[in-house]
Amino acid sequence: MPGELVERVEAIFHEALEQESGLRTAFVRGACGRDEGLRRHVESLLALHMERSDWQDPFLEKPAWTLFLGDNDERKASLAKQEADPDLPFERLGEFSLIRKLAGGGMGTVYLALQESLYRQVALKVIHKEHLGSMELALRFEREIDARTDIYALGVILYEALTDEVPFKGTKTEQIFHQILETEPSPPRRINPSLARDVEIVVLKAMEKSPTTVIIAWMISPRTSGDCAAAR
Amino acid sequence: MELHVFVGFTFQEIASTLGVSKETVKRDWSFAKLWLRRTLTKGINHAG
Numbered sequence: 001m002p003g004e005l006v007e008r009v010e011a012i013f014h015e016a017l018e019q020e021s022g023l024r025t026a027f028v029r030g031a032c033g034r035d036e037g038l039r040r041h042v043e044s045l046l047a048l049h050m051e052r053s054d055w056q057d058p059f060l061e062k063p064a065w066t067l068f069l070g071d072n073d074e075r076k077a078s079l080a081k082q083e084a085d086p087d088l089p090f091e092r093l094g095e096f097s098l099i100r101k102l103a104g105g106g107m108g109t110v111y112l113a114l115q116e117s118l119y120r121q122v123a124l125k126v127i128h129k130e131h132l133g134s135m136e137l138a139l140r141f142e143r144e145i146d147a148r149t150d151i152y153a154l155g156v157i158l159y160e161a162l163t164d165e166v167p168f169k170g171t172k173t174e175q176i177f178h179q180i181l182e183t184e185p186s187p188p189r190r191i192n193p194s195l196a197r198d199v200e201i202v203v204l205k206a207m208e209k210s211p212t213t214v215i216i217a218w219m220i221s222p223r224t225s226g227d228c229a230a231a232r
Numbered sequence: 233m234e235l236h237v238f239v240g241f242t243f244q245e246i247a248s249t250l251g252v253s254k255e256t257v258k259r260d261w262s263f264a265k266l267w268l269r270r271t272l273t274k275g276i277n278h279a280g
Contacts, residue, residue, distance in 0.1 A: 010263050045263075048270050060233075060265055063240035 009041045016046055076119055096124050103181050107131060112177060121173045123181070155206025162199065163191040167207065181209075233264045 012031045019027045024046065032039035084091065085100040088111070092098060096113040099121070103110045108127035115122045131137045159167045167185035170176040185207060189200045235241040235249065243261065247254040 006267075010260075013263065014259065044270060045266055049266055059269060060237055063237060 005038070005041070008038060009045065012038070012042045013045050013049075016042065017049070082114070093124065093126065096122065098124070102177050107137065110177075110181060112173065123177045151206045155203050158199075158203045159185065159188055159207065162195055162203065163188045165191055233261070233268075236261065 012028060015031065016024045016028050025043075028039060028042050028046070032042060082099050084098060088098050088101065090098065093113075095116045097116065099112045099114060101109060102112050102123060106128075108125050108131070111124045111126065113122055113124040114120075127137060156167055159165075168176050168179040168183070170179060185204075187200055188203055189195045189197065235246045236243070241249065243254050243257045247257045250257070
């Protein structure tokens, strides 16, 4: 759609709206002259405008991210209701205020926390004191948030795209976090038996919790199909 | 459209950013929304 045409349609559309409703058709015909395409554009938009006089409808009125995270005010109100566990060792860490402990392990503890700059709940991993200053651990943490994070996310997206179900379900954020940390998702082929076994392997590999190996490349082709082990 | 839907700016913030009046932003916004709605409901060849 050429920008010039859109501009012409828009100009005539707005001018037509300024006319009395009974005179609009004649105005549009006059303004568009012999350009039938232009006239059809303007007329269809005017018709739609008249059809939907209530332009306060919610279509696109809220930023796209609210579709995923919910309305900011609603989210703030619901998150503000969360009371922090009084037994937490500390209340906050930087911009993260702790809500409750989710899981603990040899290296550290994972808390459900509120990230205040974005007003969202996150899983916050805090390493144990004895590991502080450990270059090895610091490097491990850095590695954990490298491309593997993207691969994990890709695995989750593939899982949902192939099964029509999210891998971890729950009504509360902490339930879902707990599952992500502690449980394995149902194998995709159990939900969608028509799925190729190799594809399932790739999805589960991408979502592995402690990935020691990374899929370097995966091409779905007759050559690679059936030889997924080679891709790992 | 991008500033409102993807960045989350209010009409006033868009007006300040683009250096136009809030009324212009609102006018452009309703037209863009109408155009999009038409495409979404009637397809690309809506005017044909």
